[in-house]
Amino acid sequence: MKSLTEQLSDILGRAFESAGYDPTYAAVRYSDRPDLCEFQCNGAMAAAKAYHKAPFMIADDVLAAIPENDLIGRIEVVKPGFINIDCADSALADLLKAIGEDENLSIPQAEKADTVVIDYGGPNVAKPLHVGHLRSAVIGECIKRLKRAVGHEVLGDVHLGDWGLQMGLIITEMKERQPELPYFDESFTGEYPAEAPFTISELEEIYPTASGKSKADEAYKAKALDATYQLQIGNRGYRALWNKIMEVSIADLKRNYSNLNVDFDLWKAESDAQPYIPAMIEDMKAQGILHESEGAMVIDVMEDTDTKEIPPCIIQKSDGASLYATTDLATLVEREKLFKPDEVLYVVDKRQEMHFTQVFRSARKAGIVRPETRLKFLGFGTMNGRDGKPFKTRDGGVMRLEMLLNDIYAEMEKKISENRNVKEEDAAATAKIVGLSAVKYGDLSNQATKDYIFDVDKFTSFEGNTGPYILYTIVRIKSILEKNDGPVGPIISAASPAEKSLMLKLARFGTVIDEAAAELAPHKICAYIYSTANDFNRFYHDTRILTEENAAQKASWIGLLELTKRILEKSIDILGFSAPEHM
Numbered sequence: 001m002k003s004l005t006e007q008l009s010d011i012l013g014r015a016f017e018s019a020g021y022d023p024t025y026a027a028v029r030y031s032d033r034p035d036l037c038e039f040q041c042n043g044a045m046a047a048a049k050a051y052h053k054a055p056f057m058i059a060d061d062v063l064a065a066i067p068e069n070d071l072i073g074r075i076e077v078v079k080p081g082f083i084n085i086d087c088a089d090s091a092l093a094d095l096l097k098a099i100g101e102d103e104n105l106s107i108p109q110a111e112k113a114d115t116v117v118i119d120y121g122g123p124n125v126a127k128p129l130h131v132g133h134l135r136s137a138v139i140g141e142c143i144k145r146l147k148r149a150v151g152h153e154v155l156g157d158v159h160l161g162d163w164g165l166q167m168g169l170i171i172t173e174m175k176e177r178q179p180e181l182p183y184f185d186e187s188f189t190g191e192y193p194a195e196a197p198f199t200i201s202e203l204e205e206i207y208p209t210a211s212g213k214s215k216a217d218e219a220y221k222a223k224a225l226d227a228t229y230q231l232q233i234g235n236r237g238y239r240a241l242w243n244k245i246m247e248v249s250i251a252d253l254k255r256n257y258s259n260l261n262v263d264f265d266l267w268k269a270e271s272d273a274q275p276y277i278p279a280m281i282e283d284m285k286a287q288g289i290l291h292e293s294e295g296a297m298v299i300d301v302m303e304d305t306d307t308k309e310i311p312p313c314i315i316q317k318s319d320g321a322s323l324y325a326t327t328d329l330a331t332l333v334e335r336e337k338l339f340k341p342d343e344v345l346y347v348v349d350k351r352q353e354m355h356f357t358q359v360f361r362s363a364r365k366a367g368i369v370r371p372e373t374r375l376k377f378l379g380f381g382t383m384n385g386r387d388g389k390p391f392k393t394r395d396g397g398v399m400r401l402e403m404l405l406n407d408i409y410a411e412m413e414k415k416i417s418e419n420r421n422v423k424e425e426d427a428a429a430t431a432k433i434v435g436l437s438a439v440k441y442g443d444l445s446n447q448a449t450k451d452y453i454f455d456v457d458k459f460t461s462f463e464g465n466t467g468p469y470i471l472y473t474i475v476r477i478k479s480i481l482e483k484n485d486g487p488v489g490p491i492i493s494a495a496s497p498a499e500k501s502l503m504l505k506l507a508r509f510g511t512v513i514d515e516a517a518a519e520l521a522p523h524k525i526c527a528y529i530y531s532t533a534n535d536f537n538r539f540y541h542d543t544r545i546l547t548e549e550n551a552a553q554k555a556s557w558i559g560l561l562e563l564t565k566r567i568l569e570k571s572i573d574i575l576g577f578s579a580p581e582h583m
């Protein structure tokens with residue numbers, strides 16, 4: 001399905017051509033001044049230089065050559081040479097009908113479905129989720145849905161951090177507390193207990209305690225490092241205990257992510273990449289790209305065009321241990337083997353950008369990915385508190401995700417109960433739905449790469465550019481549709497400027513999603529639905545829909561509401577939240 005701007009550009013292209021000008025000047029876009037016209041073509045201004053002619057003369061020539069068509073309602077030349085266009089009401093109504101009948105609601109589908117792996121979430125096992133992990137989950141989930149919406153095959157991988165020092169710390173602390181456990185008995189050959197020796201809350205206390213001790217006590221730290229090493233080389237008891245840590249931790253993570261409406265296709269972890277490391281390093285050696293530097297084995301990744309220093313990528317430390325980059329490279333080996341992805345996209349804090357530059361360059365140099373495989377890094381900014389500093393608890397500690405969400409849900413429940421549109425027993429469940437929209441929209445409406453301020457009052461407001469405002473609009477539409485007893489559509493020409501503006505907005509949907517997907521820019525979807533919701537509310541304010549006596553007019557408005565609802569719902573589904581029935 002061609003968008004309005006594409007169709008208009010085609011018509012103007014033919015006019016440019018038959019008037020003797022290059023049709024590439026004919027691009028039509030939505031107008032910057034909707035008060036003057038709906039669409040504009042500025043090509044005559046650009047063509048003026050090439051043809052040494054006044055722009056308005058070119059524009060006049062073009063106007064005279066416009067072919068017969070049903071699409072243009074009004075077209076005029078405005079000095080010095082703009083071409084202003086309004087589309088014909090009936091053509092717009094027809095287009096909306098076609099959008100309503102399209103299973104993708106006009107979202108263009110990729111000609112070739114790419115296989116895309118998105119690496120997001122990235123929680124560390126046994127450490128509680130904190131707000132830093134929130135952005136990765138929220139943005140990654142949205143990008144996954146967005147890429148699917150435009151027709152790609154997407155695999156979301158949580159890529160658990162399960163192989164680092166935190167595991168050694170927990171093992172060490174468990175050994176101090178319960179040395180009698182069979183995991184620490186080297187002569188033990190039986191079956192380890194099925195039951196884990198800790199609950200998730202105990203686990204979450206053990207890690208910070210151990211981490212604190214290791215900072216204060218060198219000997220303790222040495223034990224933890226050794227335990228990490230023993231685990232990595234396959235100590236049977238440690239491996240079994242590690243399995244228990246994973247079990248307990250993953251169950252808790254799954255619960256947390258499902259509350260966030262975030263879901264992963266793959267629950268892969270750093271440890272899954274370990275078997276690929278030895279052969280990978282051998283291969284790098286054979287290719288002669290590894291060399292020694294200060295005892296470590298590294299790959300040089302500086303390129304001639306670099307304007308700043310890119311340090312070599314460290315693959316192996318002097319003691320033989322592998323590092324974060326080693327694991328990420330081996331993970332790419334595995335992904336290549338299992339999925340042959342066309343693209344691997346990492347949604348990670350932008351402070352890790354250098355790491356990914358090193359990893360991507362090393363992967364290319366070592367031939368781990370095919371030359372055509374795209375490796376992309378979407379680095380997001382920091383979520384700050386109202387003081388502009390990284391988000392903290394009231395007493396200055398690291399804010400846990402659950403606490404933050406509970407604050408939001410409580411605030412939302414208060415508001416919803418005050419509104420009295422929801423039955424008392426539904427208030428808590430509704431507060432969760434609306435609260436999630438507040439958190440996700442608050443994040444996604446900002447450009448991902450920028451830092452933003454997490455402002456509970458602003459994000460939970462039912463007015464302004466917020467998730468709850470969008471949901472409120474959807475709920476309002478649902479309630480009108482519920483009360484309607486007549487037919488739905490067909491949509492006829494707009495009866496007011498507010499209605500036309502809404503119709504033009506809906507006609508734009510597919511292009512907006514397409515652009516947001518190409519640019520990895522969820523904030524563009526937010527901006528779009530915010531302005532669509534505003535247009536809808538303006539139209540609704542001016543229009544008595546349910547009491548309209550002209551049956552065709554009423555049916556058209558109901559059809560328009562139905563389409564608005566579907567487009568808003570599809571949009572928030574891509575953003576990763578949903579609307580309640582009432583609020």
Ligand code: ARG
Nearest residue numbers: 119122123124159161328348
């Ligand atoms: N676990 C890491 C962290 O908490 C994030 C992992 C990101 N993904 C990756 N493939 N390195 O910082």
